[in-house]
Amino acid sequence: MPEENIVYIGSKPVMNYVLAVVTQMNSGVSEVVLKARGRAITRAVDVAEIVKNRFIPGMGVENIDICTEEIVGNSGVSTNVSTIEIQLKKDK
Amino acid sequence: MPEENIVYIGSKPVMNYVLAVVTQMNSGVSEVVLKARGRAITRAVDVAEIVKNRFIPGMGVENIDICTEEIVGNSGVSTNVSTIEIQLKKDK
Numbered sequence: 487m488p489e490e491n492i493v494y495i496g497s498k499p500v501m502n503y504v505l506a507v508v509t510q511m512n513s514g515v516s517e518v519v520l521k522a523r524g525r526a527i528t529r530a531v532d533v534a535e536i537v538k539n540r541f542i543p544g545m546g547v548e549n550i551d552i553c554t555e556e557i558v559g560n561s562g563v564s565t566n567v568s569t570i571e572i573q574l575k576k577d578k
Numbered sequence: 579m580p581e582e583n584i585v586y587i588g589s590k591p592v593m594n595y596v597l598a599v600v601t602q603m604n605s606g607v608s609e610v611v612l613k614a615r616g617r618a619i620t621r622a623v624d625v626a627e628i629v630k631n632r633f634i635p636g637m638g639v640e641n642i643d644i645c646t647e648e649i650v651g652n653s654g655v656s657t658n659v660s661t662i663e664i665q666l667k668k669d670k
Contacts, residue, residue: 524620525617525620527619527620527623528616528617528619528620528660531619531644531660531662532660534644535644535645535646535658535660539646539658547644550642550643550644551642552623552626552627552639552642552664553627554627554631566627566631568620568623568624568627570623572644
């Protein structure tokens, strides 16, 4: 099995990430992991749903994990931010 | 087992929903489902993480589902919106 393929979801338009996932899947990879935190979580869910419904029907959500990360800002104050990992898998 | 306890996550402050979940859990319910769509998805993840880390350590995320809903606006144009369901469960 190849190394885990990770797509980090940021603040770009949803379709950029959809394209990244579809490209990876079409290159022969059967598993892609979407990672996002904070407000990008919603976008990660959108990416998973769009790829599944419109581009790769044989793909499904294998697993979803949520977690908390502590971020220390410039002023030394730490904030907690939620993260999500969505594991996508394509049927062979 | 009692009926499924659902907390719908909207645009109110996160702590309102955290309180709703904690109250339900303390009333003897062992399972609560968080439902959210669109931008509230991030907030739902925050609620789950805050309850787990700060209020009910014995609670865990049992399952997470994502889905798409079609919404028809006033002008008759339909849009797709992502939804999430986070199932929280407390150890007995």
